[in-house]
Every structure is written in structure tokens, then in C-alpha cells.
Amino acid sequence: MENIKFRIEEIETPQFAMLPEAYDSKAEKFRYSFGVNFSFPDIGKRIVCCSALIKYNGDVSPFLVLEVAIYFSVEENSWNSLLDAKTKQITLPKPTALHMMTLVIGTARGILHSETKNTQFNRMILPTINLNDIIDGEVVHSFTKSENED
Template sequence: MSKAEKTALKFRIAGIRTDEFAILEENYNEKDPIKLTSEINFGLLETEHVLGISLSIRFEQDSKPFIKLAVSLRFEMEEKSWALMVNKEKQEIIIPLDFASHMGVIAVGTMRGILYEKLTGSRFAHFILPPIDLTRLIRGDATLPLVSLQNSETRD
């Protein structure tokens, strides 16, 4: 696939879902340092030409989460774009790094909005999802077998 083809993949966002949300107040102490961990996964629904991305974050202190959020987005690919990513010989789909990163940026922005809404009115309302360095989570093309739903995983 040429660079022009990689950047011209056509899609629409077909779904957004909050998979998990929790505030664990007992794990929070205003004085302790906070760590943010994140995880990203890719998946597919071959018969529907859908790529999926799920992203989860945890605000933690002493390895104990006090805010957890996981979201999933579905990207319905145009048939021609889907075909560009399929390797029939190896029975896999290759999501180019640039497009995987684009999906990640959309997922992070979506997650930031969801987190804002979920925390509004709580004592945690001042927590805003900071920028996430997707280059640490998505290091190359994502290759998935052409069997429905799961996944390539990377952790930070």
C-alpha cells in the first residue's frame, strides 16, 4: 500500500461505548503522587468491515487505581479501504501505523470528553486526561488475523 493510500483510508465512526468507569475514592490521597497508565487494543469484525479500538486509563497512587475508564470505538471502513488493508494470502489485515495512530487520537479525544462528563460535579472534576504519547503505545502497523474480534495489544 502506497503512502497516499495509507492516508486516504475512508471510514466513519460507527459506535462509541463506555466499557468501564469507576471512582475508587478510598484509594485517593491528595498528597501522594499520581501515575497515569494506559492500554490500547485493536480488533476487527471482518464480516462488517469494522475496525475497533479500545483504550483504557487508570489514575493510580501506590499502584492502586482511584479513577478507571475504558472506552471502545468502532470504525466502519469503506469497502475499498478495507480491501487495501487485507492480505488474503496471510489471512490478516494490516492497519497502517498512520491510520492506527489516527484511530488512537480519535479515541483519546473521545475518552477525554467522556472523562470530563463523568467527573463533573465530583471532587475529582479537576482531573483532565492529559495528552497521551501514542508513539509509546502504537509502535508500528497493527496486524490482526482475519477472524472476528481480537486483537493486538500494547501496554504503557
């Protein structure tokens, strides 16, 4: 498959919360949970949304929550190579999905650093994440005919 061409259209932070009452500043290690999501909110405009939800967890509840979403627009010829009108599916190749999600993770690190600056949470650094362990293949989305209409 050819190199998929895309660009960033929009960056959102749907969730950001610092919950100091759930934070133990004496703890040396923290647990975190991490999840990713791909969606196709506007097929007619060739939009792919990649998001990540990160939670730093205390003993009882999360003390830091960050969700970042990036909306990518895919160039028309590239989009056409992803689209299968017969099966009504869009297939995002794994390398493209990894590239997009890598941009989301990098953006999340920057937002985390910026939003926690001058707070006790600034020492929370998002560790390196092997996305190959999370995104194990192509991202396939089935759509209805009406989703694909302009």
C-alpha cells in the first residue's frame, strides 16, 4: 500500500483533571492506565480521529486524568486507497495508525507538562509506550452508505 498522506486538522483535550485529594506525594512509583481509540467522525471530509486516555492512579482513585484527541484529514487519493465501497469499510494500515497515534502521545506529553507546570503533578511524565503492543494490526471501520455521503 502507498504512503498515506494526512495532516493535523485539530487538537482537543476532552478531559483534563488534577485531583490532589487522591494524590500521595510520598509514593515513589505510580500506576497509570492507558487506552487508545480510533474513530472516523466525518467520512465525507476524510477525517480520522485518534485519541488517548491516560490516568495516573492512586490507591483509591485516579489523581490525574488526561484525554487528548487529534483530528487528521487524509489526502483524497490516499483516502480512496483506504476506502472499500463494496464492503463499506475503511482500512487504516498499521504503519499509518502507529504514526498518527505517536503524534497523539507526543502531544499528550506536551499538554501534561504544560498543564501541570508549577504544580505537584509536574513530576508525572508519561513513560515511553510501545504502540506495537497496543495496535496489533490494521484499524478497520465499517460504515453505512449515509456516512460516506457528503
